Amino acid sequence: MSAKALKDLNVLPESERKIESSSKGSFAKPHIHADENIQERERKSADSLVKTPINGNDTVTSVVEVGNSEVEYIESENLNDVEDVDQSFEMLVAGLESKDWVLLCETLNNVRRLCLFHKEKMEDILGNVISLVGKSLKNPRSAVCKTAIMTCTDIFKTYGDHIVDSLDPLLVQLLLKSSQDKRFVCEAAERALIAMTTWVSPNLLLPKLQPYFKNRNPRIRAKASMCFSRSVPRLGVQGIITYGIDKLIRIAASQLSDQLPESREAARTLLLELQTVYDKSHDPTPTTVAEEPEMNSWEQFCQINLSPLSAQAVLRVTNISREGLVMGS
Template sequence: MSENALRDLNTLPTAEKKNDDSSKGNFTKPCNGNTVEKVEEQQKKSPASVHINGGETVNAGVEVAEVEYIDSENLNDIEDVDTCLKNLLPGLDSKDWVLVVEALNNVRRLSIFHKEAMQSMLVDVIPLLVKSLKNPRSAVCKTAIMTSADIFGAYNDDLIDCLDPLLVQLLLKSSQDKRFVCEAAVRALQAMTTSVSPLSLLPKLQPYLKNRNPRIRAKASMCFCRSVPRLGVEGIKEYGIDKLIQVAASQLSDQLPESREAARTLLLELQTVYEKSHDLSTAISEHPETGSWENFCQSKLSPLSAQAVLRVTNVAREGLVIGS
C-alpha cells in the first residue's frame, strides 16, 4: 500500500460542512451521454434547476445544473460507445465537476452494458475514479461511490491488482458522518464482498482490521465477516480455521460494537464449520472429545482469548438449546 493511501486511510475528512457549502456554486448542465464538446456548448445556454438527493433544488450563480443519483437498474445504455470511450478519460479528469459526474455515470453504463469495451482502460479509469472519491463535493463523491459498486459487479477479480486505493477510500467514506455518502459507501463495500472472490479479498482486508481508526476497523470487520462464508466449508478449511479464529478473536475486544458483532458472527460460522468437518473425521475415533471445539480454541489462542471465544460460542449454543 502506498504512503499516500496510508495517509488517506488514517485521516478522516474534517471539513465536510465547509466543503458542502462551497459545493453550491458554478453549476453547469450535465451531458447525459453527450460528448464533452456538446456540454461546453450547453453551458452557455439557459440555466436549469438542480435536483440533489431526490428533489432538493439548489440555485447558485448564473448557471445551475441537474444532478441526479441514478440507481444502476435505471441507467440507460449508451448510443455511441466509441465516442463515449473517446471522451471518458478527459471527462473524468475535467476541472468541471459536472463533466466529471457525467463521465462517472458513463463509466457505470459501460460497466453494465459494454464492460469488454472498457476493460483495457481500467488501468487509467481507476486512478481517476479514486480522485473523484476524494473530491470534497458530495455530488462527485457519491457518484464515484456508486460507480465503484457497478465496477465491482462487472469486473470482479479483474480489479484485484488495483483494489487497494479503492478500498481505502470506500472504508473512509463508509466511516464518515455524512449519512447519504456513508450509506452509499457501505453498499459499495457490500458489492465488493459479493463480487470479488474471498480468497483474493480477505488478504486485502486483513491489514485494515488493525487500523488505528476504530470506524475503519469496524467496516473492515464487517466486510471480512461477510466474505468468509463465501469460501464454503472446504475453502475455510483450506484457508485455515486457525488463522480465521485468531482474526475473529482479536476483534472481540474492539472499541466499536460493529466490530465485536462481526467477530461473534464469524466465530459462530467457524464453529459450525469446524464441528461439521471434525464430526466426519473423528466419527470412528475412540476419543473424539480430544478434537473438540473447546480444545481447538485453547490450542490456537491465548488463555484469555480462548475464554472469550468460548464464552461467545457457548452462549450462542445454549440459546439454541433453550430455543428448541
C-alpha cells in the first residue's frame, strides 16, 4: 500500500477503516442513525456557541443566528392552537425534560399555546410545568432561555395571581436574565417582568420582591427595585395606606444609597408616589392647621419613621422634585 493510501486510511473514521480493510472491491451501504445525526448536530451547534468570541453585540448576533436556524420566536398574538391537544399534553413533561434543545423550544411554545387556548386544562399540571420552565431559564443555550422567558410572559398574562406560590424560581432567574449582557435575552426578560408587575396583584408580589433588595448582586437589586416601584402605584391610594406608607418609605429610603443608578432612580420615583399619597390622605383641615400646624407634615412623617440621615436624604429628593414642579408650573 502506498504512503498516500496509508495517510488517507488514517484520517478515516474507525468504522470506515474496518470496511475498507475487510471488503476490498465490495461496496458497503452506509448505516445512518437519526439519533446520531441529532447528537452530531447538537454537538456542532454547541461547539460553535462555545467558540464564538464574547465581545459586545457580536455574541448576541452569533447566538441569534444559531438559534434562528432551528427556532422561531413567535409573539403571543401570533400563536395558534396546537393541532392535537391530547397528544400535546401527553408529550409536555417529556418534551420539557428533553436534552434535544430544538424539541425543548418546540415544547415551550406548546406550553404557551396550551396556556392561551386551554387555560383550565393546564391548571392541573401548571405547578410541575412552571418548575420545568424554571429549569429552562437556566439553560446555557440562548434560544432555549429566550423561549422560556417568553413562556413566562404568557403564564403571567394567563394565570396572574394563581402562580404566586410557584413564582420564586421564575422570579430570581428573570431578575438575573434582565440584567445580563445579551441584549435579546435581556429585553425579553424585561418584558416578562413588566407582564409580571402588570398581571400579578401588587399586594401578593411586593413581599416576593423585598428579599431581593438584599441580594449580593447589585443588578438584581436594581431590577427588583424597578419592579417594586412599578407595582406600588397599582395598589391605589387606599391600598398604599393599608399596606403601610411607613413600611414603604423605609424600603424606598434603603435603595436611595444603592450602588446602581437604576436602584436610586426607582427609589426616587417611589418616594414621590408615596409623598403624593400621603399628602392626599393627610390634607389638613383649617382647624387642624390652627391647632397643630406641623402634626401632619410630610417632613415630620419622614423624621419619625426614618433615621436622621435617611430622613434628610428622602426630604432632599422630595423637596427638590416639589420645587421643580412649582417652578415649572
